[in-house]
Amino acid sequence: MKKFRKVLDGLTTSSPVNPGGSPACGSAAGTPSTAPTPRELEIQETLMSEHFQICKTVRHGFPYQPTALAFDPVQKILAIGTRSGGVRLLGRPGVDCHCQHESGAAVLQLQFLINEGALVTACADDTLHLWNLRQRRPAILHSLKFNRERITFCHLPFQSKWLYVGTERGNTHIVNIESFILSGYVIMWNKAIELSTKTHPGPVVHLSDSPKDEGKLLIGFESGTIVMWDLRAKRSDFRIYYDEAIHSVSWHHEGRQFMCSHSDGSLSMWNLRNTAKPFQVTFPHDFKLKQYFQRIEGTFNVKTNSEAFVVFSGGLSYDKAGRRPTLTIMHGKAITVLEMDYPIVDFLVLCETPYLNEVQEPYAVVVLLEKDFVVVDLTQSNFPIFENAYPMDIHESPVTCTAYFADCPPDIIPVLYSIGAKHKKTGYSHKEWPVGGGTWMVGSQTYPEIIITGHADGSIKFWDATAITLQMLYKLKTSKVFEKPKSGDVGRSAELVEEDPYAIQMISWCPQSRIFCVVGISAHVILYRFSKHDANTTITSLEVRLQCEMEDVISPSDTENTPCFSDPSGLSPQPQPPSPRSNTPDSVRDSIPCLKVKDRMIRMPPGYQAELVVQLLWVDGEPPQQITSLDLNSAYGLLALGNCNGLVVVDYLQKTVLLCMSTLELYGSADPLQRLTRSPRKNRQSTSDFCMRGLSNFYSDSKKRIRTSYQSLTELSDNQVSLDLERSKSPTSDHVNGHCTSPTSQPCPTGRARVPGGPEGPRLARRGPGRPPFRKAQSAACMEVSLPVSSLTEESRENSFSRSRSSSVSSIDRETKEAVTTLQFVESYGRKSDTLPMPCLWVGTSLGLVLIIPMSIPMDEQERQEDPVTVAPTGTVLMLKGSVLRFAFLDCGGALINSPYEVWRDQHAPDDPDRPRKRKLVNFSPSSSQEASGDGHLAVVCSERQAKVFFMPSQACLYVHNITESSFVLRADVVSVCNSVCLACFCANGHIMTLSLPSLRPLLDVSYLPLTDMRIARTFCFTNGGQALYLCSPTEIQRITYSQEMCDNLQEMLGELFTPIETPEAQNRGFLKGFFGGNAQTFDREELFGEAAAGKASRSLAQHIPGQGGMEGMKAAAGGVVGELARARIALDERGQRLGELEERTALMMTSAETFSKHAHELMLKCKDKKWYQF
Secondary structure, three states, X not given: OHHHHHHHHHHHHOXXXXXXXXXXXXXXXXXXXXXXXXXXXXXXXXXXXXXXXXXXXXXXXXXOOEXXXXXXXXXXXXXXXXXXXXXXXXXXXOOEEEEEOOOOOOEXXXXXXXXXXXXXXXXXXXXXXXXXXXXXXXXXXXXXXXXOOOEEEEEOOOOOOEXXXXXXXXXXXXXXXXXXXXXXXEEOHHHHOOOOOOOOOOOEEEEEEOOOOOOEEEEEEOOOEEEEEEOOOOEEEEEEEOOOOEEEEEEOOOOOEEEEXXXXXXXXXXXXXXXOOOOEEEOOOOOOOHHHEOOOEXXXXXXXXXXXXXXXXXXXXXXXXOOOOEEEEEEOOEEEEEEOOOOEEEEEEEEOOOOOOOOOOEEEEEEEEOOOEEEEEOOOOOXXXXXXXXXXXXXXXXXXXXXXXXXXXXXXXXXXXXXXXXXXXXXXXXXXXXXOOOEOOOOOOOOOEXXXXXXXXXXXXXEEOXXXXXXXXXXXXXXXXXXXXXXXXXXXXXXXXXXXXOOEEEEEEEOOOOEEEEEEOOOEEEEEEEEOOOEEEOOEEEEEOOOOOHHHHHOHHHOOOOOOOOOOOOOOOOOOOXXXXXXXXXXXXXXXXXXXXXXXXXXXXXEEEEEEEEEEOOEOOEOOOOOOEEEEEOOXXXXXXXXXXXXXXXXXXXXXXXXXXXXXXXXXXXXXXXXXXXXXXXXXXXXXXXHHHHHHHHHHHHHHXXXXXXXOOOOOOOHHHHHHHHHOOOOOOOEEOOEEOOOOOOOOOOOOOOOOOOOOHHHHHHHOOOOOOOOOOOOXXXXXXXXXXXXXXXXXXXXXXXXXXXXXXXXXXXXXXXXXXXXXXXXXXXXXXXXXXXXXXXXXXXXXXXXXXEEEOOOOHHHHHHOOOEEOXXXXXXXXXXXXXXXXXXXXXXXXXXXXXXXXXXXXXOOOOOOOOOOOEEOOOHHHOOOOOOOOEEEEEEEOOEEEEEEEOOOEEEEEEEOOOOOOEEEEEEEEEOOEEEEEEEEOOOXXXXXXXXXXXXXXXXXXXXXOOHHHXXXXXXXXXXXXXXXXXXXXXXXXXXXXXXXXHHHHHOOEOOOOOOOOOOOOOOHHHHXXXXXXXXXOHHHHHOHHHHOEOOOOOEEEEEOOOOOOOOOOOOOOHHHHHHHHHHHHHHHHHHHHHHHHHHHHHHHHHHHHXXXXXXXXXXXXXXXXXXX
């Protein structure tokens, strides 16, 4: 039955041959094909739904909007909290874990249970969470939700299970970490301060126990009040009332002094012997008016050489323009001020010992900035910074596009790293990275992976993403190709792109041939070749005039205007020479690019070296449209690009333009759509000004979207425009709140409102007032920079994702312009009558049409450099619903056909007469196999709405699958998973789907990620091995997998956060100091805070919430006997560890007692026979 249905589909959807010999699309006509039907394909599909599962793997980059910082000095693990409720845990390279609070509340504070493998987070929703870090994916064990008070500060003493929690009301509560239950012991604010005090002291901003006596708790209130609370006596020892607000407090390790930082830029030092006034008040930085000062965050440590270390942020006045955030280090009498690029969020001083009552040995300062992460080396006098071990500079310039390549050639990563290492910055500290906790081993199933990011400043970064790590390999700056714009230049093209003229929109890379190509926002394409040697060369520039107006071509009354192409055939137009620039703002700009390429000899360092630049020109005062598609093929030596105006094919070996045609001209007589002509345009200048403002808005809006990634949609109040937009929507365009959300639809720029009935009345009535000559010109790669359009009516908003009910012909009438949305060079069949494959260019458009353009390319190296390449569009057309997004090709056995490529050769290497450099081509076409040479192949075409599989050369449609009706596909790729291939799709409604090939059976459909941000649509990409990535925030890359096999092996690939380490012993206090040192070490918090002594806390004060995650492996055995046994075993191990420590301490005490007894016995024997007068 399945075979019969497949043959029936091929019969009913195959294309009839028209009288002219050009095949029409089979979807449009349901008549049986006269061409022979393909034989039955016996392709064994091995992929099943069990092979797929969605899960997150790892997150790279700087934590977006950080709020808190913590460090475990024993485990050497760092934690960073964020405003969105995320927690990032960092250790040695490879140990990188991201956790997320389900509530999404901001993380206010982090507290490690030092050397216990646990972390306490305090969130803005007044909830405390206990995270278990003894598993590779941390999980919450307990949560405690405060109902009546807001949390402001937390403090957990070392080796204590009682957490002090300060609140906004000024009260201090105590939480048992093991059970996460409140103690009945509460320090009320009205008991902490004197009864005579008339004002509330404010929220608690500091809590710390005295290094000298753990039974004394220092409480700092925001108003400047400081209270030393005796926990045993339940009363205050002393109270300090200071005029300035307190921001931080730090103890001297001896416990006799402490330092406070205040809002007026001062540091006050207090002695416990006299708390009436501070014994020292200093202003580290001179000041004029105290209200100009930032707050100070301070810490106070003393090294063994008795020179104090005081580290604080802020303290400088605001009265100077351009004042940068600073970190000040006071070491003895020396003061060092470190300027930071971004505001300081938090910082920590790292010391060797976790005991606060021991002499501190600070060796580094971790500084958390708003957009950066810095570690300063304190052991060297010049305070150098450490080279960051994590990829924290992904957002150095805003990311505008991404590309992900798995299973790359193994030699490409070392080569890129060796080139990039030559350009690394110097001056870093030579010491080892101080955050070195956790363990990580390279997994068994690893293969070379590379991530490429394009940025707003025109830079390109290559990252080594092998084995879930990320390390920068090489950085390329595309802006060096162009001349810097002069400040005195007057011209609209310079004004339009003055902010980010080099921003990257698309990336195309061939790892085998090492040819790299980028598309910029200024309608330019740069082609790079890789070389290990530097070179002095000039960059070839091709300026292409690509424009086609239907009015100009069809209307005979407008022949006096410049036609679209000087060559009527349109097959091989030559680049137009640029016309002289005019400094008059109102002059019509023509044949001028947006940027000027350097026309002199340039020295290029080893790495990627620019060889060719293709730029689209202004035409009759109208700016060039954005490039929406790109493809290159190193074996053919060809580069193809397209936009809403048409298609350009460039021979980059001969540096010539082969083809420059509009999409309508490519169809010839085989155009399957009826397109209505329009009246000629009377006033070209007005439209020029109109489009000028449109592009200006385009660049402005793209700048905002690149930098903020999401913004509210601009709405206009022109109801006529709204109604016309609603009427003229094509079947593949969707509008939400007046914004074009379909990745292939470009909304109109805001223009002058013109009234129908004037000189252009009839044309405006069809087109709509304020609309440019085209609208559909965006691909999925650049949909985030589409223009805001007018607001829709209330009815259209309700039906924002519904398809237009207008017919295809009427929609095409209004949408004559169709953009080229995808391109691919491949060995295929250009006509039904072809018996052998030949080089072809497959072209997909925004109207769902596919064109096949065969080419004749000389294969001999000498002939290839001299003979022309023949490009002859045949008019072959296939049709799908929605804009075409992706092509892929399978052989008759179901294996993926890779495009042919040229093996890399270094063109600037010294000549070797024994081994001349020749082009070596690798061709994976069906013709390379005698068995499959005459059997044809399968073409997989995916659009916004559906996927089709065609058999070539008969062009019969074998399989059709409608992917979505209510949404549209943003990204589609044919990828290899589990030694087979499938079609992976990401839709605008957040669904990730996989379809089998070639039968297009649904294998996976998961609602994973709602499209809440256009950044996701711009950067989402699939790759082989069942992996994908997207930019989850402006500073972070999230990698995911949709492969069940990788999900199963993920635990092996992730690093261990917790490593069993013996807690360092406290320093020996000496016999006399220990004997006469009082009861500082005998403080029993359990006896004081336990339920027996303190009672139970009020149930309405806080609510205990059990966590979802336990120890590793608990989920599968939750509530079962196995789970209980596992918990008991872990508890026994922990108890055994504690008993072992107790046993060691007992043995030490016994040894000390025996020594004392021995000395006492010797003294007794010595004095035994002496008389009383002999003493």
